[in-house]
Amino acid sequence: MTSSFRPHIVRLAGYVPGEQPQGGGYIKLNTNENPYPPSPRVLDALSRALTDRLRLYPDPVATEFRRAAAALHEVEPDMILAGNGSDDLLTILTRSFVGQGDLAAYPTPSYLLYSTLIRLEDGREHVVPYTPEWTLNLADFDRPDLKLVYLANPNSPSGTSLSRHQVAELARALPCPLVVDEAYADFAEEHCVSLVRDHPNVIVTRSFSKGYSLAGIRLGYLVAQAAIVDQLLKVKDSYNCDALSLVAGAAALEDQDYLGLARCKVLATRRRLTAALRDLGYAVPDSQANFVWATGGPPARETFEQLKERRVLVRLMSYPGYPAGLRISIGTDGEIDRLLQILTKLK
Numbered sequence: 001m002t003s004s005f006r007p008h009i010v011r012l013a014g015y016v017p018g019e020q021p022q023g024g025g026y027i028k029l030n031t032n033e034n035p036y037p038p039s040p041r042v043l044d045a046l047s048r049a050l051t052d053r054l055r056l057y058p059d060p061v062a063t064e065f066r067r068a069a070a071a072l073h074e075v076e077p078d079m080i081l082a083g084n085g086s087d088d089l090l091t092i093l094t095r096s097f098v099g100q101g102d103l104a105a106y107p108t109p110s111y112l113l114y115s116t117l118i119r120l121e122d123g124r125e126h127v128v129p130y131t132p133e134w135t136l137n138l139a140d141f142d143r144p145d146l147k148l149v150y151l152a153n154p155n156s157p158s159g160t161s162l163s164r165h166q167v168a169e170l171a172r173a174l175p176c177p178l179v180v181d182e183a184y185a186d187f188a189e190e191h192c193v194s195l196v197r198d199h200p201n202v203i204v205t206r207s208f209s210k211g212y213s214l215a216g217i218r219l220g221y222l223v224a225q226a227a228i229v230d231q232l233l234k235v236k237d238s239y240n241c242d243a244l245s246l247v248a249g250a251a252a253l254e255d256q257d258y259l260g261l262a263r264c265k266v267l268a269t270r271r272r273l274t275a276a277l278r279d280l281g282y283a284v285p286d287s288q289a290n291f292v293w294a295t296g297g298p299p300a301r302e303t304f305e306q307l308k309e310r311r312v313l314v315r316l317m318s319y320p321g322y323p324a325g326l327r328i329s330i331g332t333d334g335e336i337d338r339l340l341q342i343l344t345k346l347k
């Protein structure tokens with residue numbers, strides 16, 4: 001039956017998400033989940049939503065949720081689109097802007113899903129390398145036929161960020177929409193939502209999986225000008241977000257104090273982990289996210305295996321032309337102590 005598939009699907013290797021071991025017993029520092037629980041308000045809102053209303057379809061346009069997100073960002077609700085995780089929004093955007101043979105760009109090393117999404121549409125990829133200082137050259141985007149550009153900001157795996165000013169410059173230079181994937185913005189000093197008003201081609205995506213400790217419910221949203229959101233609404237599945245996710249997401253957005261507390265703890269641990277890894281001889285760029293990127297220590301694959309043997313999972317990543325490295329999520333202080341204890345012994 002394989003021969004019945006469209007050839008570009010058969011050619012595609014497929015995106016491989018980080019390992020999600022289903023047995024317990026691992027210290028999980030490999031997919032950037034938040035080590036702290038979600039806001040108690042989220043759990044309250046979820047238990048209140050567990051009624052016989054679950055027999056009804058959810059609101060297809062997520063009215064209440066959009067209102068909460070719009071209030072937080074001081075934009076209008078028609079500038080918000082909810083998605084089944086920000087990955088769903090990235091799919092909707094790719095389907096909307098990239099057709100067969102169309103050119104779409106993303107930097108490398110970065111989030112590998114962009115490549116998969118372009119190839120699923122049988123589009124063409126334009127890959128722009130980061131400089132050794134983790135910046136981008138605008139000239140590398142000088143392709144008049146670009147249909148879409150993705151930018152993870154903060155970037156994964158480096159954890160580094162372009163400034164809002166640099167992102168605005170990129171947006172102005174592009175002939176197409178710029179998706180600013182802000183999955184990690186809750187841990188960063190700056191974000192780009194305020195660019196949306198003056199830059200009609202800027203689309204900012206957000207996730208509940210990292211800052212809000214809700215990777216399990218699958219919810220994200222984007223902020224863009226209303227004329228863009230109007231078109232995207234036609235592309236999404238009718239009921240792309242379920243009733244429980246929408247309720248949980250609105251409650252999470254409304255508890256910014258809680259988000260701030262969890263963020264403070266993660267940032268303190270990030271500082272400590274960065275310093276300790278540098279002391280051990282690793283090169284670690286200053287991170288704006290809830291993970292750090294460590295290269296230049298002992299061979300990354302061996303370290304990865306040795307950590308795994310001791311039940312600590314980190315993410316081993318390698319990109320063509322760049323040294324392999326370990327992307328390490330910021331866990332609790334206890335989890336990071338355990339990681340550092342093992343790395344110190346391996347040294």
Ligand SMILES: *Cc1c(COP(=O)(O)O)cnc(C)c1O
Nearest residue numbers: 085086087111152183207209220
């Ligand atoms: C985790 C991540 C996402 C996916 O977020 P979900 O909301 O869980 O789908 C998107 N982009 C980047 C760069 C990420 O690291």
